[in-house]
Amino acid sequence: MRPILLQGHERALTQIKYNRDGDLIFSTAKDQHICGWYAHNGERLGTYHGHQGALWTVDVDPTSTLIASGAADNTVRLWNIKSGRCLNVWDFDTAVKRVEFNEDGSQLLAVTEKRMGFLGTIVVLDINLDPEGEQTSEKRMTITCEDAKATVAGWSYMSKYIIAGHEDGTVSQYDAKSGEQLDNTQVHEVDMLITDLQWSPDRTYFITASKDKTAKLITAKDLEVLKTYPADTPLNSASITPKKDFVILGGGQAAMDVTTTSTRQGKFEARFYHKIFEEEIGRVRGHFGPLNTVAVDPQGKGYASGGEDGYVRVHQFDKGYFDFTYEVERQARAALQQ
Amino acid sequence: MSKTENKDWADDEDLDDTVDTLPAQTTTTNKDGTKTIVSWRFNDEGKKVKTIRRIRFTVHKEVVNPRVAERKNWSKFGLSAKDGAGPAADTTSVGENIIFRPSTNWRKDAKEEKPEQGSMKDQLKNKKVKCRICNGEHFTARCPFKDTMAPVGEDNPDVAAGPADVDGPAAAGGLGTGKSSYVPPHMRNGGGAAAGDRMGGGKYERDDLATLRVTNVSEMAEEQELRDMFERFGRVTRVFLAKDRETGLAKGFAFISFQERSDASKACDKMDGYGFKHLILRVEFAKKAA
Structure with a gap:
């Protein structure tokens, strides 16, 4: 496969998101604009300007009309994808590290940083999906993380729970209506930051990536750890592939150690694991720095990775990827046909 | 120009009239369906450069969702507002081809080369330099x-x-x-x-004690290939591949001398019956010339 290299950012990538149809890619980096791209040929649709600080996060609504972004200038902004216009700005006390739309796009959650005497919070905002319509500035709900700040969060199936990953390696489950904490489990090693949380297509389970060099597959309903994927380097991102039962992990040495190691030792590769057998099945090289973010096309046709080196690499899977099956899988399929 | 008709053949004809004008880009369609595009430009030194590109156009049709098709016609904005249709060269480029084949033993595939080299190194580590004159540890x-x-x-x-x-x-x-x-x-x-x-x-x-005779070697074989194959078993001191003097093709047999007889016998066991370039090698210890 020939990756497409996107050079729209001057600084390290922070997050990449595909829209639901898999034809658009949105990328954020520590410079101050969001880039929108066409996934099939890497053409840049446009850039979204307005933020005054490093961008940490972006998310697309399910209808591909709006995107939301969170940045170090303590704001969440809502944008019209088509025109690049900023529709609304929500101000917070601290930087926003993660935003995510719920399944129907009616609500948005934002994770804020713990800093300057403010505790980390998870805030829920109401969204009007009509780009011409009014947006409310009120915050519907605020969950405060007393013990350890949340680093990542997301909506479960039917917007029933909010799941958050914390800096101390725990994952907690909140009721999405009341904000009450229902569960809190230590899934990763103590005091190992959870760096990413991405959902399966049906949002019944999710994958977390952590600095403790593992990624874990966890159910949304009772936070049960289903699978563990060990790696040999701190992980920054993990993603579940639709169509094939794989997961993609991205990581590498911390940015501050990069200059003292060669690219070969740096482990700047996207690692593919089999989702069920927990076995590593391949790696894809290419980046010159650690992978900060990995995103999979919801249609299962490709994936994109963004690195500390400022590049986005968009890969379209080829035949070998789709053909790969385990012997037991082939046998099971043959048994079904008989 | 008035003088054009009766110009001397020795005159420098392209001094003044072509330096600042470039021929227009021409596109011709070839018989095999490819197109040849000839374009002209000036390079950094002001010299005219002719670029000929032969391109085969393939139409790749893809049926997409109407929502996706509609989005493809959106106009660009922001930093890309002035870009034309199609990917802009400054933001989008194509990387080198990556071969990605998921496999359960990808790790083994990737590391196959390394232990081989390691064992070779180990073998050499234990090998002591021995003087043929006094058996001392020097050359x-x-x-x-x-x-x-x-x-x-x-x-x-x-x-x-x-x-x-x-x-x-x-x-x-x-x-x-x-x-x-x-x-x-x-x-x-x-x-x-x-x-x-x-x-x-x-x-x-x-030498003879540790020399193997290899027969049924392909005509296309090279000494270096044989050396590479046999060096896995130990230090190879000499490789002789009989070649036809006129055609330069291998005659079908070769001699491989090892430093150690034990390595030679190991190689003899392993390589006898080994398939090499569509032929099955026959390996045996060389007999002394009669």
């Missing part, structure tokens, strides 16, 4: 006795070879020991039959 060329003693296995010229093998002491011994005139190497130490004997027995005996 023969560095031996302090190299001027005074002959290699171990080789007969001492003064004591053994001279008197024992040769009947007429005046004929051979005189040549080797008499300091009167130049003696060619093959005539030294007795010469004649003695020298021939020594060629077969003395120096190359060591």
Whole structure:
């Protein structure tokens, strides 16, 4: 496969998101604009300007009309994808590290940083999906993380729970209506930051990536750890592939150690694991720095990775990827046909 | 220009009229369906550069969701507002091809080369340098006795070879020991039959013990390929591949000499019946020339 290299950012990538149809890619980096791209040929649709600080996060609504972004200038902004216009700005006390739309796009959650005497919070905002319509500035709900700040969060199936990953390696489950904490489990090693949380297509389970060099597959309903994927380097991102039962992990040495190691030792590769057998099945090289973010096309046709080196690499899977099956899988399929 | 019709052939005709104008880009369609695009430009030194590109256009049709099709017609904005249709060269480029084949033993595939090299290194580590003259741990060329003693296995010229093998002491011994005139190497130490004997027995005996004869070698084989194949089993000192003098093609047999006989026997076991370039190799120990 020939990756497409996107050079729209001057600084390290922070997050990449595909829209639901898999034809658009949105990328954020520590410079101050969001880039929108066409996934099939890497053409840049446009850039979204307005933020005054490093961008940490972006998310697309399910209808591909709006995107939301969170940045170090303590704001969440809502944008019209088509025109690049900023529709609304929500101000917070601290930087926003993660935003995510719920399944129907009616609500948005934002994770804020713990800093300057403010505790980390998870805030829920109401969204009007009509780009011409009014947006409310009120915050519907605020969950405060007393013990350890949340680093990542997301909506479960039917917007029933909010799941958050914390800096101390725990994952907690909140009721999405009341904000009450229902569960809190230590899934990763103590005091190992959870760096990413991405959902399966049906949002019944999710994958977390952590600095403790593992990624874990966890159910949304009772936070049960289903699978563990060990790696040999701190992980920054993990993603579940639709169509094939794989997961993609991205990581590498911390940015501050990069200059003292060669690219070969740096482990700047996207690692593919089999989702069920927990076995590593391949790696894809290419980046010159650690992978900060990995995103999979919801249609299962490709994936994109963004690195500390400022590049986005968009890969379209080829035949070998789709053909790969385990012997037991082939046998099971043959048994079904008989 | 008025002079154009009756211009001298020696005149410099393209000095003034072509420097600032470039021929227009031309596109011609070839018979095989490709297109040849000839374009002109000036390079940094102001010289005219002609670029010929042959391109095959393939139409790749994809049926997409109407929502996706509609989005493809959106106009660009922001930093890309001035970009034309299609990917802009400054933001989008294509990387080198990556071969990605998921496999359960990808790790083994990737590391196959390394242990091979490691074992070779280990073998060499245990190998000690041994002097052929005094059996000391240095190269023969560095031996302090190299001027005074002959290699171990080789007969001492003064004591053994001279008197024992040769009947007429005046004929051979005189040549080797008499300091009167130049003696060619093959005539030294007795010469004649003695020298021939020594060629077969003395120096190359060591070799023959660890030499393999490889037959049914492909015509296309190269010495280096054979060396690479056999070096996995141990130190290869000599590879001889018989080649036809005129065509340069291999004749179908080769000799491989190993440093150690144990390596040679291991190679003989492993490589006999090995498929190489569509032929099955036959490997056996070389027999002494009759």
